[in-house]
Amino acid sequence: MSLTRRDFAAGIVAGLAAPSIITSARAQASTIKIGMCAPVTGPAAESGGYAIKGAKLALDAVNKAGGILGKQAELIVEDDQTTNPGIVLAFSKLAAQSDIVAFLGSIRSTQVHAMAPDVLKLGKPVMIGGTDPNLTHMGNQWLFRFRPNDSYSGRVIAEYGVNTLGKKKWAILHSTDAFGTAGGKALSAALEKLGSPAVLDQGYANQSQDFTPVVLAIKQSGADILGSYFTFENDLGIFARQLRQLGVNIPWVGSPSIVNITALKLAGPALYNTYGVADYAEDSSEASKAFGKAYREVAKVAPDNQSSWTYDAINVLAAAINKAGSTEPGKIREAILAIKKFPGAEGEYNFDQNGDGLHGYNIVKNDKGNIAFDKHIEFTD
Amino acid sequence: MDLVLQLLFTGIGIGAVYALVALGFVLIFRATNVVNFAQGEFSMVAAYLMVVFAVDLGWPYWLSFLIALAGMALLGMIFNLGVYYPLRHRSYLPVIIATIGASILLANSVLAIYGPQPQVLQGWFETPGIQLGPVYLDSQYLLIIAVTIALVIFNYWFFEHTLLGKKLQATSQDKEMASLLGISVSTMIMITFIYSAVLGGLAGILVAPILFVSIQMGSTIALKAFAATIIGGFGDVAGAIIGGLALGVIETFGAAYISVPYKDGFAFLVLVAFLIFRPQGIFGERVAEKA
CATH class of the missing domain: 3.40.50.2300 (Response regulator)
Incomplete structure (x- = not known):
């Protein structure tokens, strides 16, 4: 049997098309x-x-x-x-x-x-x-x-601290990565709008082994409330313990990491009676x-x-x-x-046209290790 | 003044941790002429052993401590036989790479066995610390400082006044001559690895109640300890201690008075300054003089 040019062309076409047909068939079923x-x-x-x-x-x-x-x-x-x-x-x-x-x-x-x-x-x-x-x-x-997003968390932390807890002298502590910097800025801006600009705005590098200088700076600032944006729970745990050991017991309202279960396990009683903005609160x-x-x-x-x-x-x-x-x-x-x-x-x-699905936060309190829902603050602007 | 005292105490405390790990670096370097990049992982493994014995199995703290250190001695022995010994006749580079490989293996083995969750290990004392006038003294840091002082004394006695210590020194100074004098170089190196693993483990167990027990805890400390050994003078025991303490104090004061986010930067700035202006470190000899 001799192979004609037409047979050869048909063979080539079939050969080239086969993987595509097989892939398509597989995709249909996958x-x-x-x-x-x-x-x-x-x-x-x-x-x-x-x-x-x-x-x-x-x-x-x-x-x-x-x-x-x-x-x-x-x-x-x-x-x-x-x-x-x-x-x-x-x-x-x-x-x-x-x-x-x-x-x-x-x-x-x-x-x-x-x-x-x-x-x-x-x-x-x-x-x-x-x-x-x-x-x-x-x-x-x-x-x-x-x-x-943190423009809401910053506003919620500020509003809760100023209007619900009645505190005006704020210390802000945030990590220096994108999350912490943006959060710190949002909180700082929200506090300025409420007429209570922060007395201390302190950044720290992730994976720090010691927070003594930070705690002493908070102590010296005379702040009566602390707002924080921690990225890693290890850092939060070390800081929380040192904060209490060095005798700083001012109210503390933190970003969501303050109420996540790893942080609660690591810091234990050092986080009792703190507040957190929580996007997830079980009873909300x-x-x-x-x-x-x-x-x-x-x-x-x-x-x-x-x-x-x-x-x-x-x-x-x-x-x-x-x-x-x-x-x-x-x-x-x-x-x-x-x-x-x-x-x-x-x-x-x-969802808004920017791609943000949520526009508010819950406030929760660490009640001896149990996270209790307090209130939800929603923004429409 | 209160602030200065508080910072000084914390700086010395954290510096003592660096010093303990740096000591492990130095001892192995003196004996083998290579840097053991798994030294930080020795600290991490020991801390996890403590979690297994003291937390999971609920054994008494002192017993868990002794078993964990015994475990580290065994690890040091295995490390010597598995990582250093097969490569002992090669140049320093394959050995260093092998120690990096071993550090990755150790970290991932613990991750696979124990999972990624950071663990809490209670300190030796129930009291978290004492207030001495205006200064709060963390009991764990006090313990670390005390152990470091004890180790400085012990090392001096061991290396200067015991036959084994002198044999170890002879091996580190000239292996061929030591061998000609009838010292078993392999045994001395084995003992060095065991001692270094125990020292690294001790640092890990002591610092775990402060930094928590995590896979990364070893590498974080080891990086600073490595810098401390260079500042102190690579290969010098006193240099490792002084370098570690200096680094802890410098970064703590730098954070307090200049910038918190650049705290790690101060440590490495000092390191760079030493590498430029005094590469042999505080106590190190000039290489040209040695030759």
């Missing part, structure tokens, strides 16, 4: 993939484990309810090593998988800043938990935030209670914001893709921005 960059190793590995558990809990519920676009959803986790280079590498690995439709990024603003240029280049939706206000205000339309709504109950059963630990934001991100993302009826990035984006009055574990989601 799952909907969601990528997640999470700290599996590094200083935040413990909270990273909680974040993954929260996301998986939501994913299981979504799959039980019929999945996304009628398919089962799958979570692909890459370790971001709790570092900026780590998350850039993790995201590039995930981005290389073209069948991943959307991603979960970091709860740490500094890491989100590091990965943001690649997110913009890829052009697919990324859910984030970092609270630096700039993240959703720097022209990157693919970042969607599932925690209230029915949706929060339901998440808390389900999470406790699965994870065997108390829920906190590390797990609640990823839980909400998966639920909102699934709802948005189902509503969009497509995995096309632009359509998912429009569907997320259209979400209003969505009851989540963190609160009620009403």
